[in-house]
Amino acid sequence: MTAVETSLSELLNRPKATLATLRGAGRMVLRRQGAEDLMLTTAARAEQDHEVMGVISRMFVEMTRTPAGRNLVLDVLPTAFPWARYLPAHEVREFSGELVGALGAATELDNTAAVARLITEWRHTAEVHADPELYAALTTDSGEDFGSDALV
Known part of the structure; x- marks a missing residue:
């Protein structure tokens, strides 16, 4: 609707x-x-949405307590987040673990802002991995110290 x-x-x-x-x-x-x-x-609609979000989050968290559930999450993550294909395998696992934790906490706090922020941060990480020149620029140690004086 x-x-x-x-x-x-x-x-x-x-x-x-x-x-x-x-x-x-x-x-x-x-x-x-x-x-x-x-x-x-309406208040009824907001309560319904909250209830559905809570059930889905709890199911997702519980599902990842088993190896088969964790593997399923890793299998579907690139479909749910197409940009995750650019992340190295170890970062996909890290993203999935952080996402599950954030979803569980968001349900308890009744606030999804941290989940949205986490997804945005990981999307930006994938953008860096997708661009070889940007990745090289951000991961190459030039030996220079760009500390607080560099901002002045």
Whole structure:
């Protein structure tokens, strides 16, 4: 189900009519000029999403407690994250372990920001591995010390 889109001013000017569309869709994106868009949802829908995220995260964490489960995660990771193909095998294993840990913690904290950050960081790592010139530039020790004085 896709979210209904409207402007924040529409909600403010016609609240009853605008909120009536939310009941049917379950989610509404409020477009704001010059500011980040907002997502409006019902409390029941938010609770449902939280419950589903929690179940999936707990299943994923429990699945990785067995060697077969860990191997399955390693098998599907490049499909879920196509850029992971550029990571060396040992980094794919490291990424999968960190991802499982972050998902478990996110469920407990009811906050997925750390998971999103982790995925972004690993995507950037894959970007470095995908570019041989960039990888060489970042991993070659030139012997120079670029400490805090280099930033001045």
